[in-house]
Amino acid sequence: MPQLNPVPWFTILFFSWLIFLTILPPKVLAHKFPNEPSPEATKASKPQTWLWPW
Known part of the structure; x- marks a missing residue:
């Protein structure tokens, strides 16, 4: 049975x-993402407390 011969496969x-692993990763990583996060969007906001209705 030729399926059991591992040499060509x-x-x-x-x-x-x-x-x-050598050709595709540089091609994929070369793409630029249009929505880069801006530094002013990373401000720490004060968490709001939960106001329960009861």
């Missing part, structure tokens, strides 16, 4: 993961 698996 291991090389295909190895080279496909090598391509995924």
Whole structure:
């Protein structure tokens, strides 16, 4: 049964993961996000107390 011979399948698996881990991450990380958080949006706000109606 040729499915039990690991030699060609291991090389295909190895080279496909090598391509995924070397070529794709720089392409994905090169994208710029348009909504960068601004520094003034990181102010600490005073928490409000809960006013229970009863």
